[in-house]
Amino acid sequence: MASEQQVKEYLAYWFQLGKKVLLHNGREIILPQPVFEGDRYSAKFENCWQKILAREGKNCYLEGTNQTIEQLLAPTWDVTSCARCGMPVPTIDLGMQPLSCPCDDLNNWPNCELPRPRSAVNSQAHLGRIQNRLSQNRES
Numbered sequence: 001m002a003s004e005q006q007v008k009e010y011l012a013y014w015f016q017l018g019k020k021v022l023l024h025n026g027r028e029i030i031l032p033q034p035v036f037e038g039d040r041y042s043a044k045f046e047n048c049w050q051k052i053l054a055r056e057g058k059n060c061y062l063e064g065t066n067q068t069i070e071q072l073l074a075p076t077w078d079v080t081s082c083a084r085c086g087m088p089v090p091t092i093d094l095g096m097q098p099l100s101c102p103c104d105d106l107n108n109w110p111n112c113e114l115p116r117p118r119s120a121v122n123s124q125a126h127l128g129r130i131q132n133r134l135s136q137n138r139e140s
């Protein structure tokens with residue numbers, strides 16, 4: 001199960017690559033820009049996140065994915081790193097690899113020349129967490 005914080009980061013990362021979030025099964029489409037103001041999430045991003053939380057993620061999903069935010073916050077799903085690009089992706093929590101990553105339809109991604117999407121919170125701790133998880137996955 002992904003924590004709210006993880007799901008929030010997941011959206012923030014993909015927003016930085018121009019992916020949108022679809023609400024009400026696509027009747028409302030949001031791409032908050034900018035994602036950050038200084039070191040914090042922008043008011044626009046926070047507004048968008050509150051909208052999603054207000055409906056518990058029901059019928060809200062990231063463009064290019066089939067998993068609703070509601071599913072990501074439920075026990076069967078988790079958010080892990082894509083093996084190809086390292087971006088956070090929905091994973092079914094059975095120790096399986098992600099079925100697909102939203103990066104599938106980005107032609108210019110991964111791209112080492114672009115700045116990596118980042119998180120507003122302490123990114124060093126975040127990276128540490130990803131590394132921990134990767135090593136755990138390898139051991140199991």
Ligand SMILES: [Zn+2]
Nearest residue numbers: 082085101103
């Ligand atoms: Zn990917």
